[in-house]
Amino acid sequence: PIPCVPWQSQLWTLAVTQLQKRTESSAKKEMSSPTEGYAFHHTMIRVKDPVKSVDFYTRLLGMKQVAKFDYPSGKFSLYFMAFYDKEIPTDLDEAAKFDFIFAQNVPFIELTHNWGTESDPDFSYHNGNTEPRGYGHIAIVVPDVYAATERLEKEGVTIIKAPDAGSMKGLAFVADPDGYRIEILRKRV
Secondary structure (H helix, E strand, O other): OOOOOHHHHHHHHHHHHHHHHHHHHHHHHHOOOOOOOOOOOEEEEEEOOHHHHHHHHHHHOOOEEEEEEEEOOOOEEEEEEEOOOOOOOOOOOHHHHHHHHHHOOOOEEEEEEEOOHHHOOOOOOOOOOOOOOOOOEEEEEEOOHHHHHHHHHHOOOOEEEOOOOOOOOOOEEEEOOOOOEEEEEEOOO
16 A cells, blocks of 8 residues: 555545545436426317407416417417416517427416317317316416306306315316316415
């Protein structure tokens, strides 16, 4: 062995300890979850009449229309709706608006409107709650389920389940203009 004075030995021990910590830290980074950085961004539902749907989600539920994209070649439009409390830029081109939407860390509902469906009186989408069952509902939280349900009922919204109906008390289900169900829950603080 090479002779060391005490301070050299301490320095060597410190260097080895630091190297081990860095190696462990690197190993942890490499071993992190393969889903690190994933986040829920949006769900999409098709709507028959965007005027009615955007009104429902903005005026009646309090969301904002954060962005709208029109695709003339495909004859459809996308409306990104969210409970969004920041300023929404209005001077963005299509590409920048798209980047803006996907940079946000809030969940969106993407309303997809296939042009012409609003004019067809016989047209409707399957809401997932009749046979064959599939899609169920979205859920929002509110300060007061009873007040929210009463207000929506006065606005003519279909109440599927009143807050005290059935065995699950204190929550409600309503239908949007296309019959999609929305669960209304009390916000917990």
